[in-house]
Amino acid sequence: MKKRVVVTGIGIVAPNGIGKEAFRAALENGTSGIKFDKQLEDLNFSCKVSGRPDLSLDYIKTFFTDYELRNFSATGILYGVIAGMQAWKDAGLDIASKEEPDWNSGTIFGCSTSGIEKFRECIYKIDDLQTRSLGSTVVAQTMNSGVSAYLAGKLGLGNQVTSNSSACTTGTESMLSAFERVQSGKALRMLAGSTSDSGPYIWAGFDAIKVCTFRHNDTPEMASRPMSETASGFVPSSGAGAYVLEELESALARNATIYAEVLGGNVNSGGQRGTGTMTAPNSQAVQKCITDALSDAGIQANDIDVINGHLTATAKDATEIENWSKALGRNAADFPYINALKGMVGHCLSGAGSVELVSAIMEIHHDFIFPSINCPDLHPEILKLITLDRVPQKALYQPVNVIIKASFGFGDVNACVILKKYKND
Structure with a gap:
């Protein structure tokens, strides 16, 4: 069991x-x-x-x-x-x-x-x-x-x-x-x-x-x-x-403090095929990583409250948003809130996923969504998919039940995990 x-x-x-x-x-x-x-x-x-x-x-x-x-x-x-x-x-x-x-x-x-x-x-x-x-x-x-x-x-x-x-x-x-x-x-x-x-x-x-x-x-x-x-x-x-x-x-x-429950996730690779290279993700693999993570966690795309993105401040940010939109089947005002910790801390490379996961865990435990700083001017390609209010410019204090976190790395490798607020049911 x-x-x-x-x-x-x-x-x-x-x-x-x-x-x-x-x-x-x-x-x-x-x-x-x-x-x-x-x-x-x-x-x-x-x-x-x-x-x-x-x-x-x-x-x-x-x-x-x-x-x-x-x-x-x-x-x-x-x-x-x-x-x-x-x-x-x-x-x-x-x-x-x-x-x-x-x-x-x-x-x-x-x-x-x-x-x-x-x-x-x-x-x-x-x-x-x-x-x-x-x-x-x-x-x-x-x-x-x-x-x-x-x-x-x-x-x-x-x-x-x-x-x-x-x-x-x-x-x-x-x-x-x-x-x-x-x-x-x-x-x-x-x-x-x-x-x-x-x-x-x-x-x-x-x-x-x-x-x-x-x-x-x-x-x-x-x-x-x-x-x-x-x-x-x-x-x-x-x-x-x-x-x-x-x-x-x-x-x-x-009687330990429970910050969040880990529901499941997925790890895969794009094999550096299609659009994937040593330094760029294969979009098909990224989308599959997300949908397989949802399946493993036993939840639906509409259950996601917040996306804690990989989002590196490079040309691939718009591609990442497109992949999220296609994988979740959500766009415009229906898109989950999404934030990017790298605006505050930069890219911690092999430390990035864990630093960002701690931020996601804190959002769930304390019921807030941290702001994505330095992006009042969303890229036009991103604005075709989501509305500006989906990217908080200041902290939002509201219930956060489910967060999905993904990381995409050199070598065309992907990992996605889903966290949920623990409820004693």
Whole structure:
């Protein structure tokens, strides 16, 4: 028998807020975390703005020991561990004893690359014949599963411990993978999420292929403009989101806070066929991912209150809206509300899906729809499909029952998940 699965804890490290309370305030107020980035200017990037989480050393030391922080430069692991441990604490869960792991709990926590700054340091040291000075944590910082390994060690997780990697779909895929493990009864609870490194060695490739904005370097807070006619590309950023998924029976027995119920979803690929390429989605696959997610969740398109979009502030935004409209069979004033978190935080790459999922979970739990900032001038192709009032320009406070969240990534991969307000029925 399939188990019902709910969210009982959340954690967030975002450019516009660290921790759930700061992040919620930023969401409601439409606060941008995008700033001018002197490092990118010095390196002659065309995009000179970015989103980086603002973490003080004192705050970091509440999660890492001084020994762990020696020669530590893996920002993605840093963000992921902090978000993951925030979520675990928020769920009211204990850390396993030193004697035995928690066999019922695991983690699927994704990333795309880990420890790019550490890799750079290693290359120089190896070339200078200083291999022995690399330090004892160099492998843990640079292996792709480093973030899940760190979390497992800090929390004593004894169930599945792994890191997934699927470009921008990573965080949404991690939720679905964790959901399926709990739903099948193979774990009582799973910590899921994703993270991304900060800095020019991650972002340079995107600047090189001209998908990053360049027109708003003097006005950073206005630079990320999903769905806008004046969008010129995405703002590179980073961060991490995390969520504890748990069997409903376990959550009720613990009297845990239930933020939302996960109804189901879907993961697929366009195979880089048709309109799909390494960098562009196959619209047929996107629409199928959405309709298959609805089927898996057992709901109808008309049940959707809000779409939490992928929406990157590139030329593909209009295509995404068209795909939503066709898949849901809804348009104009009948279209669900839709919002784009990237207007506030930029594109967190492999961390994007999880950061955006935390925003969706908060909308359901607190009954509000956060605004899509910087898009008063919706793209004309989008206005052919929906009306402007479907894209809130300020926070709306009203009941939110069902949210659908999708992510579309390089490699023509897609993931879609459906969340519902939990009702004790």
